[in-house]
Amino acid sequence: MDWYTGSNFNDLIIFLVWGLALLVILLAIYCFWLRLIYDLRGKKRKKLFSRWEEIIFEYLDRKKLPSEIVESMPKSEYDYFLDFIKDYLIVIKGEDFKRLSVLINQTKLFSYLINKLKQGNSQMRSDAAFFLGLARAYKAKEFLRERLKDRNDSVSYNCALSLAKIGDIDAVSDILIQYRNCKNYSRDSLLCILFEFGNSVCQSLLQHLLKEKEDSLRILIIDVLGHYRYFSAGKAILNLLNLSNNNELRIHCIKAIGRMEYIEALPTLRRCLDEPDCVIRSQAISAIGKIGDITIENKLVEKLGDENWWVRYRAAEALFSTFEQGKESLKDILAHSKNKKAVSAAQVILTEKAMGV
Amino acid sequence: MANLIVSIRFYNYMILGYFLTICSIYLVLNIISFKAIRKYTHKITHIELKNVFRFSNTKPISLIVPAYNEGNTIIDSTKAFLQLEYPEFQIIVVNDGSKDDTLDKLITHFSMKKVHFGVIENLNTKPLRGVYMSSKYPSLIVLDKENGGKADAINAGINISKNPLICVVDADSILERDCLLKIAHPFMENENTIAVGGIVRIANGCKVKYGRVLEIGPPKSWLGKIQVVEYLRAFLFGRTGFDSLNAMLIISGAFGCFKREALIKVGGYKSDSLGEDMEIVVKMHEIIRKNNPKARITFVPDPICWTLVPENFPSLRSQRIRWQKGTVQSLGLHKKLFLNPKYGWVGLLAFPYFTIFEMFGPIIEFSGYVIVILSYLLRITDVSFVVVFFTAAVLYGIVLSILSVILEEMSFRKYPKGVHLFILFCASVLENLGYRQLLTWWRFQAMVEYLFGARSWGKIEKKGFTVL
Known part of the structure; x- marks a missing residue:
């Protein structure tokens, strides 16, 4: 029963104590060894970076050829060089960017990255996809498309983002299919990818919108079309707003229509002002405010007394920004109205505008 | 008297079980964290x-x-x-x-x-x-x-x-x-x-x-x-x-x-x-x-x-x-x-962990110290066992603290100088020699105060930042 007081158990615990003491010493040594390694790596990195800094500016000044920089570099320094050039590729634009990207696209670094993308572990594949996108490596698009279906989320995401940076519009379908089938990145992540294509993606997305049956994807496409104010999509989005029973989809339609200031949507938007869903009402007011419908001043004043705070706020905001006399109307409401809700909404907007919010 | 001795022995087993369980949980959490932080540090380098x-x-x-x-x-x-x-x-x-x-x-x-x-x-x-x-x-x-x-x-x-x-x-x-x-x-x-x-x-x-x-x-x-x-x-x-x-x-x-x-x-x-x-x-x-x-x-x-x-x-x-x-x-x-x-996992692991080890932990640990002393006085256990067991607990605590410092070294390395690392290492040792026991005592006091209805925030003296 009292084995724990027995000498065997004591021996076991003593053995454990010695083991733990040894572990403490080993961990401490490992910790300092890690610091030493990182410091040495840091020094090497610093030395290489300061050498490359001079070289890169000479290269941008056309005093050096790409091959002179990369071909003489040992393979062990490739990752350091990619790390070095990363910030330049992110920050620099125009002709200098094109010259910098040549250092990756037309040298040994390209095949190095392609090999990593094909054969490396998930971290290497992800790195390679990232750098190929950063350097706008158009030649790599087929390899990146292949890796869209990668089981690792990070690799798949970086491939999609890189294809977007490269501007490979043909890959949009694959990216949407991948999202629909695997959902291996979020809605917002997909939005970022689609935004990254720039407004050139809109035409392709409009074609997808006309064919698409799934509301979650429709919403995403509408958000991008709205973001880029793609006016040609106004009709299709208005149709969805009129025909859909999905309020979430309709809310995104209203937002997009407002952003693109699609004037043909005004009759529909006016009808939306009396919808039971408060988000639809508030977004419709916001959209009408952006388009600038001067016929609904009284309706907006009425909406200042709506039961929902956001509807009241948007109505006050629309009154202020749409009508010349909007500011005076709000001041008048503040001074004379007995409706506390309307007064509060007017107060918030007048204060915010006065403070420059 | 015999009943008391049996109870004390039973409680000693419980303390041992408690100690082994918490050690295992910490070990598992450490392994998971190493993996998660490595994944995070890699991910963050490629997100603009x-x-x-x-x-x-x-x-x-x-x-x-x-x-x-x-x-x-x-x-x-x-x-x-x-x-x-x-x-x-x-x-x-x-x-x-x-x-x-x-x-x-x-x-x-x-x-x-x-x-x-x-x-x-x-x-x-x-x-x-x-x-x-x-x-x-x-x-x-x-x-x-x-x-x-x-x-x-x-x-x-x-x-x-x-x-x-x-x-x-x-x-x-x-x-x-x-x-x-x-x-x-x-x-x-x-x-x-x-x-x-x-x-x-x-x-x-x-x-x-x-x-x-x-x-x-x-x-x-x-x-x-x-x-x-x-x-x-x-x-x-x-x-x-x-x-x-x-x-x-x-x-x-x-x-x-x-x-x-x-x-x-x-x-x-x-x-x-x-x-x-x-x-x-x-x-x-x-x-x-x-x-x-x-x-x-x-x-x-x-x-x-x-x-x-x-x-x-x-x-x-x-x-x-x-x-x-x-x-x-x-x-x-x-x-x-x-x-x-x-x-x-919240219901099955995190909540029970917090209840047993964070909420009742101070009571179990504090009573553990009392029982160990009682066990010694009643000659249920000998002093060498108490010392060795306490040393094992302290060393395990030091191991966990050093692992955290290693995790920091492998990921963010916020403390730039070598001497900082040495200080952190010394603090990892010192933390387990008095500081943790003091915390256990305060937390035990908190439990007692809470049971007797004292539920105020208390006062904390605040200094400003060290401005350059």
Whole structure:
């Protein structure tokens, strides 16, 4: 029963104590060894970076050829060089960017990255996809498309983002299919990818919108079309707003229509002002405010007394920004109205505008 | 007498079981954390955060800063908040009826004017005394209200915030410039994310200028240095480990970000809470995950919030007693989560872990010391066993602390000098020789006080940052 007081158990615990003491010493040594390694790596990195800094500016000044920089570099320094050039590729634009990207696209670094993308572990594949996108490596698009279906989320995401940076519009379908089938990145992540294509993606997305049956994807496409104010999509989005029973989809339609200031949507938007869903009402007011419908001043004043705070706020905001006399109307409401809700909404907007919010 | 001896022996077995279980849990959490942090550090190197947040799907943030008698630090920290990098955010400083010059300093320094401003939500709070804005700093709002405690002040801030994300930050904290980008990113990555916690690091010993930490160093006192290791262990492997299981039960009150709609859905913070940071998270698990099991409360080890910690024993005691009482209160309020499989790992692992090891831990550990002494006096066990067992426990604690320092070395390496590493190593040893036992004693006292109804916040002496 009292084995724990027995000498065997004591021996076991003593053995454990010695083991733990040894572990403490080993961990401490490992910790300092890690610091030493990182410091040495840091020094090497610093030395290489300061050498490359001079070289890169000479290269941008056309005093050096790409091959002179990369071909003489040992393979062990490739990752350091990619790390070095990363910030330049992110920050620099125009002709200098094109010259910098040549250092990756037309040298040994390209095949190095392609090999990593094909054969490396998930971290290497992800790195390679990232750098190929950063350097706008158009030649790599087929390899990146292949890796869209990668089981690792990070690799798949970086491939999609890189294809977007490269501007490979043909890959949009694959990216949407991948999202629909695997959902291996979020809605917002997909939005970022689609935004990254720039407004050139809109035409392709409009074609997808006309064919698409799934509301979650429709919403995403509408958000991008709205973001880029793609006016040609106004009709299709208005149709969805009129025909859909999905309020979430309709809310995104209203937002997009407002952003693109699609004037043909005004009759529909006016009808939306009396919808039971408060988000639809508030977004419709916001959209009408952006388009600038001067016929609904009284309706907006009425909406200042709506039961929902956001509807009241948007109505006050629309009154202020749409009508010349909007500011005076709000001041008048503040001074004379007995409706506390309307007064509060007017107060918030007048204060915010006065403070420059 | 025979019965007493049998009982003591049985209790000794229990203590041994308790010790082995907690060691195993820590080991598993360590392994999970190493993997998770490595994955995170790799991921973050390839995310161009500024690019991610330049589009129209970016979610604006309201930064709520509850402030009570923060005259020493409020200007520095508010200046730092104004410099944060994020496309759209507002700062709401809530003066919770401070008795010092917190409000006057804010009004004078930022040229604030009293304005009329309506509330959006109707979470119950103590009455508002005024809202102040400044045309020089349009993104800054100061809310003055009667004293109602931290939770009440946060609720008042929520009531006037319009943005879909709400970030709560302590007034005596400094945020790194890109930390909003980092803490908002999980909301973009996963639409089910409802709350995100960031890492809190210790600002004592760091040099601050223009509201930014310019030089990082360990605190001067050993009490501060030990807390550096303690925070590393709590955040880098405690939070990261539980996060990997979607079982985070606490987001530090010093820095956390929430979906506004989730906060409203759970009725905001509990006003009389002693541990509002834990209570809100446990409540979110209970209410939101009940309907949406995919809802995620997560932790990001990188967005850094620098905060001041107490460097004297009375203040530290006061802080730890409040934390312990807060833990007991939060767990007691939401006890239906205990071993409830509906809540996944939260119900099956995190909640029982917190109940057994965090809530009852001090009682078990304290009584363990008493029983061991009794066992020795009654000759149930010999002194060599007691010494060896205690040594094993201390060494295991040192191993865990050093593992946290290694985790820091492998990931963020915030402490630049070799001598800092040596200090952290020494603190890892010292932490387990007296400091942890002292904490156990305070936490035990907190349990006793809580049972007898003493539920006040206590007083903590606060110093300002070391300004360059």
